[in-house]
Amino acid sequence: MRSSMKRKLKVGLVGLIQLNYRGNKQEVYNKSVEGLRKLSQELDFEFYWRKDFVVTKNDAIQALKEMEDQEIDFLLVQSTSFSSGYLIQILAQTKAYLGLWAVPEITTLGPLPLNSFCNMNLNMSIIDRFLPYLGKDAKWFYGFAEDELFKRRFEVTIRALRAIVNVKGSNYALVGGRAPGFDNLFYDPRLLMSKFGVSVDEIEFGDLKKLFFEQSVGKVREIEREIREKYFIADEFAEGFIEKMARLVCAVRELAQKGNYDGLAISCWPRFRSELGMVPCGAYAFLSDEGNTTVCEGDIVSLLSMKILEYISDYPAILMDLSSFDMSDNSIFLWHCGIGSKYYSKGQPILERHFNPGPYVDGKGWLEMAPVASMKFSEMQATIARIGNNLSEYFVMTGEFINDESKPDYFGSRGWLGKLKYFGQEISALDLMNTLLVRKVEHHFPVVKGIWDNEFIEAMNWLELSPVKKVPYKDYYQNYKLI
Incomplete structure (x- = not known):
């Protein structure tokens, strides 16, 4: 069967954290990177990820430039843990389509290890309520990359955006x-x-x-x-x-x-x-x-x-x-x-x-x-x-x-x-x-x-x-x- 694809979609990933959250943030991020690498082979997209976490405003500025230099089509911003609302205000200025990603908590007792979902909720709201002049929106994702909810929702996005980027410039x-x-x-x-x-x-x-x-x-x-x-x-x-x-x-x-x-x-x-x-x-x-x-x-x-x-x-x-x-x-x-x-x-x-x-x-x-x-x-x-x-x-x-x-x-x-x-x-x-x-x-x-x-x-x-x-x-x- 013939393929009509002109080019692959390029997906980028950055991870947001706040240092005082106690969960193993690096382990969560590494697992997420590996999961997306596997999906990139299954769904045939290019994948680029930022190695360092985004913690400060300056980190966010550098991360945005890094993704723009890579000409990312779809930027996934993972709330690896809770993080400052200032960070999404910078990253939302990306030229790419935007996705926000939260992961489940990794323990069941004691101090909340990540508070990832709450941070995604905060960031989604900021994009609309505080940054309406950007005309930007995002799609939310939840779960680890191997979870069925994440995989199906993510595949729909990959195919949809693949169509858009291939049509543009036709x-x-x-x-x-x-x-x-x-x-x-x-x-x-x-x-x-x-x-x-x-x-x-x-x-x-x-x-x-x-x-x-x-x-x-x-x-x-x-x-x-x-x-x-x-x-x-x-x-x-x-x-x-x-x-x-x-x-x-x-x-x-x-x-x-x-x-x-x-x-x-x-x-x-x-x-x-x-x-x-x-x-x-x-x-x-x-x-x-x-x-x-x-x-x-x-x-x-x-x-x-x-x-x-x-x-x-x-x-x-x-x-x-x-x-x-x-x-x-x-x-x-x-x-x-x-x-x-x-x-x-x-x-x-x-x-x-x-x-x-x-x-x-x-x-x-x-x-x-x-x-x-x-x-x-x-x-x-x-x-x-x-x-x-x-x-x-x-x-x-x-x-x-x-x-x-x-x-x-x-x-x-x-x-x-x-x-x-x-x-x-x-x-x-x-x-x-x-x-x-x-x-x-x-x-x-x-x-x-x-x-x-x-x-x-x-x-x-x-x-x-x-x-x-x-x-x-x-x-x-x-x-x-x-x-």
């Missing part, structure tokens, strides 16, 4: 603009840069078309061989489009390499049909499976959402429409023309003709086109998450793809998702549909294998995006502005 390509009429997919590139650190190069369709025709026969033939190894080709009609699919793969690869793009959003119709005599769905599927995440219809914000899911899960994401729902078993039908992926398909994806003919040509009628990559989803748990195109809100849901031959089925990439949960809470299919429609959620749904709602929510919390709240179904008109 550059995407928007080729050919949005698909005509899909104007709910517009976005403000200034907000995309200011909130997420993402830039977009807008490229004319003609530039990609030029690359398409410039590809060498040798390169195209090599990709054709790969295509035949990876896909089942449905018939001679689909076979007739394999050369064009391979040529498009080569062209997009070259475009991505030249621009050093982290993802591409390409307007897939109508110009591929009218000017190149093909549909690009199969090529997009091929490119995404190999690591060049490519989304259809010029949907930049879906691309952003997919990349966040990929960085969280370290697994390829896929983009779907929501085409139907079934109240009898609370399931929803996810479908798209044909971007079937080997990472999701029940069996080998199939290259076949597009279900929808076009364009219409006088004397010839409606022209059929290919290739799409068709598939049925394997049975698996999955997460669906999307940032709104206003770049201020998001939703996340989870479920399980089911195999029920009695349910309706259609050509393309598709599957029924059941056991629905919205922000971790069970939800009926009707309430889900009502929420998406009343809240005006965009019609594209990024999907990734596994349950990652906690991680996505945490990433959105750090980025200060608001959740799209559930709107239970009612028979009357519901005005979302008044809810």
